[in-house]
Amino acid sequence: MIRKLTLALMMSGSVLAAQAPAFAQSAAPVSKLVEAVNIPHEKFTLDNGLTVLVHEDRKAPIVAVSIWYGVGSKNEPKGKTGYAHLFEHIMFNGSENAPGDYFEYTKKIGATDLNGTTWLDRTNYFQTVPTTALESALFLESDRMGFLLNAVTKEKLDNQIGVVSNEKRQGDNQPFGLVSYKQSGTLFPAGHPYHHSTIGSLEDLSAASLDDMKNWFIDHYGPNNAILVLAGDINAAQAKPLVEKWFGSIKRGKQVAPVNAPVPTLEKDIKIVMKDKVPTTRIYRNWVVPGLADPDANALFIAMSALGGLSSSRLDNILVRQEQSVVGVSAYLIPFVHGSLVNIQADVKPGGDADAVAKRLDEILADYIKTGPTAEEVQRVAASNIAQQIDGLEQVGGFGGKAVALAEGELYVGDSSFYKKELERLASAKPETVKAAMQKWLTRPVLEIRVEPGEREAYKEVAAGSGSRTGTLTAPAFYAPPGADDVSVPAPMAFQDRSKFPEPTGTPALDFPTVEETTLSNGIKVFFARRAAVPTVRVAVSFNAGYAADPADKRG
Structure with a gap:
């Protein structure tokens, strides 16, 4: 993008x-x-509607696991602003077969580049894991897609309402922190899906009930409203059975009505x-x-x-x-x-x-x-x-x-x-x-x-509780080969045992690029590591001198 x-x-x-x-x-x-620039990839769709994109990149033994739901603040009706962002927080608080803090599991499997974000048009979750921990990551993502509701409690809801409320206060109290509300509320008329901010109102968040949250999840987080991308040390043939194993038995969700604005x-x-x-x-x-x-x-x-x-x-x-x-x-x-x-x-x-x-x-x-x-x-x-x-x-x-x-x-x-x-x-x-x-x-x-x-106008808000956040802070993630084929997939399995967490299967071997070396006629040494994933060249020049070499009377 x-x-x-x-x-x-x-x-x-x-x-x-x-x-x-x-x-x-x-x-x-x-x-x-x-x-x-090309990102060759294959596409297939499970019987439950989950769209899967697979890009093969073998330069390192890692796989990016990124799941995007077609739900954002634009899908929130009046009186339920902030629900999409609030639920993004809740989905980090454990599922039925992976109870507790989601980040404790991702730490254990060596995940990096992990987070979740919500904005006007989407909610996404992503992590990059060693190839040997791919099945662990698929288990976690599929469990919170298909086995979350019984793990959502009033205590967790109240805790995250407090956390989101505090995030809102932190943002609002920044210099110029109230301008975005004027922009969205004025530029987009009432009834437009962008009329309100993604963070929502404290009144709506405070009034959210456990049933509200469960119904919000049921209405929006089905596999047919999601896209799963696997990019890295994997191909479609390897991905299909793993995705089918962990996501195939999840039932198709409600059809989310398209937004026309x-x-x-x-x-x-x-x-x-x-x-x-x-x-x-x-x-x-x-x-x-x-x-x-x-x-x-x-x-x-x-x-x-x-x-x-x-x-x-x-x-x-x-x-x-x-x-x-x-x-x-x-x-x-x-x-x-x-x-x-x-x-x-x-x-x-x-x-x-x-x-x-x-x-x-x-x-x-x-x-x-x-x-x-x-x-x-x-x-x-x-x-x-x-x-x-x-x-x-x-x-x-x-x-x-x-x-x-x-x-x-x-x-x-x-x-x-x-x-x-x-x-x-x-x-x-x-x-x-x-x-x-x-x-x-x-x-x-x-x-x-x-x-x-000058002095701000009186700032109105409700008392919205307090909570301790699990994991890390969120931030908006911005957006970026013709004819990827739609590959058929076997019928979904009726049952998949989730009683045991699929632990990583070891540490993958690393294959570092060969470093070529030469010396110029003036004595400069040149080291070159060849990588061809993107058409760029990174150049770094280092000198064998720093502040330790400064004369005592000429520091800096």
Whole structure:
């Protein structure tokens, strides 16, 4: 998925062109880089509706196990906000055949890159395990899918209500922590599935009963509303019997009604002024634009990256470096299924004129929408973001590995190869396409929010108990070969003994890459380890000197 990351790997020749023209003549275009990116995989579906994607990557004896449920805060009706996120917590509190803290089991089997997250469109759970512990991980995931309800108690529910309530308070009490509520509540009308936040309201959480939670699980967490991805040291032939063994006997769940929500447009410009305990005034500009499957979302992602997402973006160069009227700016697009959020923000220099900054921001934006980005800006955005995403695909799991790319494409648009289409859209983007998308979507009424230093309005909340969290904190996980075949599977088994936990079958052997070595004519030693999972090269230069070599009178 198109996404905004904090750490970039930009090794494309087009990125280096401005600094080293000689290199640009021989550099391959970004489109050639995209052509080299593939996540070959097989797809099969169990009789109970569970969709399974398998990608083989033998570079290390590990397997990413990632399961994605088609349920998020968009599925919550009025009065039950926060249920999806609350249940994500509950599913870490043990199942019928794996009682206790889920993380105690994952520690025992050597799992890494493990967590669970909830957002508007999905709930997911993921871990990367040694190949010899794959069956252990499948047991755990299948047990909380099919054998959870009798393990959910009032005590666990109350405990996690307290934990989620505390998470909400922590987020709300951050600087600018209440802005997101204004954004979602204003940009998305009542009745729209994105009108409320994923964390929900403390009133709804406090009122949640044990029956509410059990019914929520029954309605949404069946195998037919889930996608299981296995990526790593495994192939489909090995995966099928294991997945059938542990998931095959789970009954098909209720059919989850599809969500149909058009992209909303404000009737007129809306201006909101808020107060908060912040050091400086922050100015926001927001629109809702098409969802992630629409090509305009990619064009607007490029537009926002060039405007305020690169270290040398237009807003940075004009407002921060040249005019020095603000101390920080950003512009980005957050993509979702039923609409994406365009966010532009600027932090006014302490003591500065917020009205003048707002006016100047709007002037820059109006000119940008009128003229569009330059070809060089589009190329830089494409090269840097494609490099970031390709770099992330070195991993099989975690927050941004190959399992995530496959799962999100399958869940969000019904196409597990959607990651490839997005990369191709980025690589082939043209300035005129980006300009047209901006003129279509960013000339509509805008939400203007200004947060000024001062005392917040009275903060209302209910007393929602307390609890001790098990496991680790959650965080949103962002999204990333044609024609994967649908392979038939034998009929599900009537019974699978779960009375004994399937322990790992030992420690897998490690096969490290061969390290080649040479010495340059000037004496520099070069070591090279060849890996071909993604078309990138990592370069590290180390010098045999550090602060220990500093003269006593010249520290640092």
